[in-house]
């Protein structure tokens with residue numbers, strides 16, 4: 001997707017603080033962190049929203065979650081606790097239309 005911000009980060013055309021990468025997944029720090037740990041984990045393949053991932057490509061979500069689990073431990077929040085969330089479309093609060101998981105922790109999060 002030529003004018004997708006996260007595709008540009010994946011392509012290293014725009015700088016980001018990249019903290020994890022494999023052949024299918026990239027993770028980087030959120031530019032506007034809502035907590036001491038606020039990471040974004042994205043499939044390298046572009047999908048606008050969670051709705052747009054075909055059923056037979058849903059294994060990418062397992063790949064993303066493998067990275068989430070690894071990063072939660074690496075950033076010291078695995079045991080204290082953290083939140084993963086995906087915003088979808090307007091009323092879900094999605095601002096960047098490339099599927100991404102937020103990993104947020106390092107403080108008590110509101111219910």
Ligand code: 5GP
Nearest residue numbers: 016017028029030031032087093094095096
């Ligand atoms: P959304 O609301 O779409 O779920 O979340 C988008 C997230 O991307 C926001 O938390 C926002 O701070 C983050 N973000 C937006 N632009 C950039 C950027 O250029 N670099 C990084 N690292 N994060 C960004």
Ligand code: ZN
Nearest residue numbers: 004007046098
């Ligand atoms: Zn994209």
